[in-house]
Amino acid sequence: MAKRGYHHGDLRRALLDAALKLIEEKGPSGFTLSEAAKQAGVTPAAVYRHFEGREDLIAEAALQGFEIFSDLMDYAFESGQPSALASFEATGRAYLAFAKKYPGHYIAMFESGISINRSPELAHAASRANTVLERAAAVLSEHIPPDRRPPAAMFSAHIWAMSHGVVELYARGAAGRRSPFPPEELLEAGIGIYLRGLGLVPPDG
Structure with missing residues (x-):
């Protein structure tokens, strides 16, 4: 379930923080956008409002x-x-x-x-x-x-x-x-x- 109350910049930052953690743990090709979304506590669809892939x-x-x-x-x-x-x-x-x-x-x-x-x-x-x-x-x-x-x-x-x-x-x-x-x-x-x-x-x- 997506977290409520994210502002535009906060969500982008949350996704970036999630990606950095996953990159460190699994490498740059070892995670999916869905995993980044889950790590950030948002729906996968939310990622595509900020990043193409x-x-x-x-x-x-x-x-x-x-x-x-x-x-x-x-x-x-x-x-x-x-x-x-x-x-x-x-x-x-x-x-x-x-x-x-x-x-x-x-x-x-x-x-x-x-x-x-x-x-x-x-x-x-x-x-x-x-x-x-x-x-x-x-x-x-x-x-x-x-x-x-x-x-x-x-x-x-x-x-x-x-x-x-x-x-x-x-x-x-x-x-x-x-x-x-x-x-x-x-x-x-x-x-x-x-x-x-x-x-x-x-x-x-």
Whole structure:
């Protein structure tokens, strides 16, 4: 039986919250719209007043996730100032923190198969998150002469991939994949080795 008293925005939010829980428990393809409706306490017909189908609902979860993720990355970058290295490392830690705190959003964003170009809003939100890391990379490399400076987009993409790998292998509690080190330390060490290899930070004394 449908719950009474839902306002338009409340029902949409309830359906999204239900989907996020189901995504975390069953994966993005492991639930139906009817299950999301039941979880939210509404009739299946109510879902279609807000979402065209399951992919539309997952895309909304991804959009919300990228918006939260971008805010966290931006905050992490600013919190590390005035040190460019501290800001860059903070964005890596923010990636891990986001994946742990918002697993449903993380899966919708990166593991659902939903294209970030599904809507202009989703593309913009995803681009904003990437821009924060590229900005951190650009600031970090300012001391290197332009002719020897690696493209910020290149090494920010490498750090993004490294962060994603640490999350997938060690930070999400996958069975049989336990690192001898905390994921945060593993990522920080990897970032340090990578940046020293590019000449972006001096070697340890």
